[in-house]
Amino acid sequence: MRFLSVFIMLFLALGFCNAQRDFSDVRIKTEKITDHLYKLEGSGGNILIFSGVDGIFMIDSQFAPLTEKIKNAISEIQKGPIKYLMNTHYHGDHTGGNENIGKDGTMIIAHDNVYQRLSQGATKLSAGREIPPAPKEALPVVSFSEDLKLHLNGEDIHAFHVAHAHTDGDVIIYFPASNVMHMGDTFFKDRFPYIDLNSGGSVNGLLKAIGQVLLVIDDETKIVPGHGSMANKEDLEMYQKTIMTIRDRVNRSIRSGLELEEIKAANITKEFESWGTGFISADRFIDTIYKDLTKD
Numbered sequence: 158m159r160f161l162s163v164f165i166m167l168f169l170a171l172g173f174c175n176a177q178r179d180f181s182d183v184r185i186k187t188e189k190i191t192d193h194l195y196k197l198e199g200s201g202g203n204i205l206i207f208s209g210v211d212g213i214f215m216i217d218s219q220f221a222p223l224t225e226k227i228k229n230a231i232s233e234i235q236k237g238p239i240k241y242l243m244n245t246h247y248h249g250d251h252t253g254g255n256e257n258i259g260k261d262g263t264m265i266i267a268h269d270n271v272y273q274r275l276s277q278g279a280t281k282l283s284a285g286r287e288i289p290p291a292p293k294e295a296l297p298v299v300s301f302s303e304d305l306k307l308h309l310n311g312e313d314i315h316a317f318h319v320a321h322a323h324t325d326g327d328v329i330i331y332f333p334a335s336n337v338m339h340m341g342d343t344f345f346k347d348r349f350p351y352i353d354l355n356s357g358g359s360v361n362g363l364l365k366a367i368g369q370v371l372l373v374i375d376d377e378t379k380i381v382p383g384h385g386s387m388a389n390k391e392d393l394e395m396y397q398k399t400i401m402t403i404r405d406r407v408n409r410s411i412r413s414g415l416e417l418e419e420i421k422a423a424n425i426t427k428e429f430e431s432w433g434t435g436f437i438s439a440d441r442f443i444d445t446i447y448k449d450l451t452k453d
């Protein structure tokens with residue numbers, strides 16, 4: 158019983174630290190991709206800004222304490238209000254600034270399941286804490302199930318849903334005229350993926366999403382990953398190959414009767430060592446694939 162209460166206290170303390178995280182040192186780094194598209198890096202998911210005569214279109218909002226800094230960085234690109242904000246998925250490092258931005262009258266757009274998860278709240282099982290329902294201002298005003306086109310600043314932007322990939326509400330946003338694609342967290346360059354099984358993500362759905370993108374892009378396409386630096390088709394092909402290779406090895410190991418711990422000990426990720434140095438270690442990636450493939 159004592160151990161249990163210590164455990165619970167530790168959990169609460171960790172949750173508290175997370176909520177009180179200090180963002181004062183975070184700087185927003187702006188990277189010009191084309192004359193009208195800019196990638197903003199701070200803390201959390203990569204933001205993409207599309208500027209032009211019809212107004213500012215923004216993809217993802219990082220964390221709430223960063224909103225003022227982000228708005229300052231955007232005003233360096235173009236003055237005036239942010240007209241539209243689209244979320245790639247519901248995770249807090251991509252939607253945390255929604256409320257602040259929504260209060261300014263910005264129209265928020267996202268997949269139906271992002272609306273569901275934000276409006277109802279969720280239990281983030283991996284972190285062991287409850288996420289309360291988001292306030293009205295943080296919620297999408299427009300949500301969609303399959304795809305959506307926006308016609309502004311002289312381009313036809315295509316946002317399309319990929320089912321059960323990183324979560325169950327992922328949207329990938331393509332700017333065909335600029336040949337730029339924002340993949341949200343369906344893509345981490347040179348890193349093992351984070352697949353949020355508790356929020357409807359799946360390994361095979363993620364691979365399907367990557368396959369869909371590869372059908373559309375060419376060697377010149379500039380890809381914005383959810384986190385990390387700009388990427389191209391070759392990087393995405395490498396990512397696809399890595400995930401497929403390890404999925405197939407885990408699958409074969411399961412079929413030959415190995416237990417999870419035996420699979421982890423079998424060194425099946427040996428040639429991808431550098432891929433596990435970030436947020437998702439090799440063991441955690443194997444855990445996810447194992448759990449996903451054995452869930453039925």
Ligand SMILES: [Zn+2]
Pocket residue numbers: 246248323342
């Ligand atoms: Zn995410």
